Amino acid sequence: MGRRALGLACLCLLAVAAIAGPGAAAAAECPNEAIRAQQGAGHLPECRAWEQVSPVDKGPYKAWANSFGISTDGDRVDFNGEGGFPGAQNGYPGSYMSERTPTGWQAVSLLPPFVRRNSEINDEVKLKAVSTDLSRALFLTKYPLDPDDQGKVVGRGNPGDVPNSDDLYRRDADGSFTWVSRPVTLPDLSPEPVEFVAASGDLSRILMRSKRVLAPPIVGETVKHLYLYVEGRPTQLVDVDPAGNPTTERPAETTAISEEPPALPTAQMSADGTRVAFVAGPTAALKLYLRLDADDPARAHTVDIGEGTEGRTCTKVTLVKLSADGGHVLFECPDQLTDVPLPAGPAGSQGLYLRDLADGSLRLLGRTTVTRVLGATPDLSDVYLSLTTTVTTISGGVGVDGKDWGAVAYLHDGSVEAAVTLPAPNVPTFSLPATSAYWMSANGRYLAFTSAYPLGFPTPAQSSQVYRYDGVTGELSCVSCGVDLGPAGAPLNSQVYPHPSYQVLEGAVSDEGEVFFDTPYALVPRDQNGSTDAYAWRDGRFYLLGSGSDPYGTTFLRASADGRDAFFLTTDSLLAQDRDGGVIDLYDARRDGGFPTPEESVPCGGDACQGPPAPAPAAGAVGSAGFSGAGDEAPPTRPPAVSLASHHGGGDVVATLRVKVHAAGRVSLSGGSVRPVGRKASAGTGPLPVRLMGPARKTLRRKGKLTVGARVGFTPDSGTGGDSATSVRLGFTRSRSGQVTVRMIRGGK
Helix, strand or coil: CCHHHHHHHHHHHHHHHHHHHHCHHHHHCCHHHHHHHHHHHCCCCCCEEEECCCCCCCCCCCEEEEEECCCCCEEEEEEECCCCCCCCCCCCEEEEEEEEEEEEEEEEECCCCCCCCCHHHCCCCEEECCCCCCCEEEEEEECCCCCCCCCCCCCCCEEEEEECEEEEEECCCCCCEECCCCCCCCCEECCCEEEEECCCCCCCEEEEECCCCCCCCCCCCCCCEEEECCCCCCECCCCCCCCCCECCCCCCCCCCCCHHHHHHCEEEEECCCCCEEEECCHHHCCEEHHHHHHCCCCCCCCECCCCCHHHHCCCCCCEEEEEECCEEEEEEEEECCCCCCCCCCCCCEEEEEECCCCCCCCEEEEEEECCEEEECCCCCCEEEEEEECCCCCCEEEEECCCCCCCCCEECCCCEEEEEEEECCCCCCCCCCCCCEECCCCCCCEEEEEEEEECCCCCCCCCCCCEEEEECCCCCEEECCCCCCCCCCCCCCCEEEECCCCCCCCEECCCCCCCCCEEECCCCCCCCCCCCEEEEEEEECCCEEEECCCCCCEEEEEEECCCCCEEEECCCCCCCCCCCCCCEEEEEEEEEEECCCHHHCCCCCCHHHCCCCCCCCCCCCCCCCCCCCCCCCCCCCCCCCEEEEECCCCCCCEEEEEEEEECCCEEEEEEEECCCCCCEECCCCCEEEEECCCCCHHHHHCCCCCCCEEEEEEEECCCCCCEEEEEEEEEEECCCCCCCEEEEECCCCC
């Protein structure tokens, strides 16, 4: 059965499933149904339930989307924090690793300790890569973590002080740090920074670029060179020619994320670190080299892989992609390198070649003006290529057989097919943003992306839509087109997000074709917050990942390759233990997931919140005023001191109270318009969330203002002194954008 026939069969199966009804799978009881009901997460598809990934106790700092990665099993993630969460070794924004355990997610700070001098803002740690299992992390920082790294802070030392420069450090699983960019001469006083280029999946091999001398035979800081750190071995010089001589001329490499398309890298490394492809030489005559056995100095050698057959020479080569397994390389050359002539093309276009490094064979695929890899499997058997020069100039590509490749092409087992074609040369803007709007499924079958051009689908003018291409069936689907948005017909402004370029396998589309995206439009009735929210699209249906009531909306981050884990950011307190009053948290909408609510966070109501009644006073004479010894009546319980800890929140959590009690016991919140809640408390200060009941939320949405009264009660564990309470009145204001602010009118401190 051919690939197209197989695809049609798959579509038939999907049609049968659709006829059976989308609720067929949901009809069966989910194994986690009790947890889903407890969370109010019954609207989530595929038996998903919410799990809080960021720490419950993270102070006032938000979880961020930067530097996000997922392990292949989805049980470890790394994410950024706005500041130093409790347990962090410094207070700067930085990365954290959270691991799923049988009882919940546990986060560990990846930030290094700053103990050698007073740190400054330029010392901020920048995550560059994580290992595939997330047990290791690679950082770039100016802070001298190693005693031999002795760069100074300019202006704080002697006039001759050398400014700090960027260095690479690796954090290992045991929490120790290794100075990866350690130079030949110590102590290090070089002002030259180090640039990260690539790393192996386990971070045991790290490719970097610098003028700093990191390995012989280089002796002076004259030009940038490529160096390879190999765990347990001396750092090696990589960019040497086949004769063993260091290259002295290299092209400049631009990494500005605003470029469209971005500059192609001049060096790439295989996933295991044993092979490095790089270009070197005069700008007008660049050569493409491959450093083989790069991790073994005794065997390492360089070969020219940009030359053609029968003595043909490439005058200027461009590296496009080295496969992760190191077995194939895509590159461009303006010259004919094989017996097959270059097809006709516009001025400045080049031939696109694929070399098999196992047998050395070279194949001409076609001709393009520019080639940008949107996604590729490790062996380059499936590759999606963008062939547009800019968002306003459509050049495309043409195969050796003369077939048009369109704006996006799909390379499968050496054969190229058009994935996205544009019917006219002068079309409206076709948009494939360079850094944040496309991703390929890990198995190479699907590509999800956004485009402002309708691509053959009826869409509102100037609207951005979400599309999915299926490499098996050759079908292009518009995920967001045709949605009924009412008489106004408002356009969808949806956005698909990819994962970072280092070794993680998650993305915006799963291996099963499920697409995740953000949109400001309500695609399901439950979405009532008027803000941008994260959605999942599966088999033609949309599903919210959050509650739909977070006034600040939700943001999709990444999904695991199989789609089981879908991570997103929200200020909504989706779980009872999330009591930070609307600070952004990282959540996972996980298939068959969820954890039972901790006992101390179970809401209570009525008399159950009050604890055991105080014992009746013993009959007898009235005691003296004050304390006169054993047998006197216990002093009355001091009422809790209440203040406003946070004046905004998410979902039905609109505020957080700060409650201070003088002894261990139980605090509670009750009132006609707020959800009753109770929790255990130690002596001191703790948070207490304020959640509005359904009628109160509706009133606030309708009128924009609401005043409610509430009672904060306290019952000490000792059982003596009775219970006490403090009455508070809170005023709520809701803006047109859905933001809720709170003020305390009376009560508390």
